[in-house]
Amino acid sequence: MNTMFPWRPxxxxxxxxRVAELEAIAAAGxxxxxAxxxxxxxxxxxxxQQLRIERLAKRLGK
Structure with missing residues (x-):
């Protein structure tokens, strides 16, 4: 698989x-x-994963 940000863990x-938990919290307002x-x-x-994080970030930005 081609990964982005190879310097990250x-x-x-x-x-x-873990992302699903954060999405549920954001969906609850x-x-x-x-952290x-x-x-x-x-x-x-x-x-x-990049697309999923971007969607979460957009929700949190609102």
Whole structure:
């Protein structure tokens, strides 16, 4: 798989589950924990993970 940001740590096994938790918090109208959000955003992404993080960031930006 082609990854973006090769200097970042590898993608964690539970990355998708952690992002899903943050998405659920954002969907409820609350702001997720900053450290948790930064942690999932600071990993090596493939194209799909990059799109998912971008969507989460847009939701949090509103």
């Amino acid at each position: 590898p993608l964690e096994e539970n990355w998708a589950a 609350e702001m997720p924990d900053y 948790a959000t930064r942690s999932v955003a600071n990993q090596q992404f493939g194209p799909r």
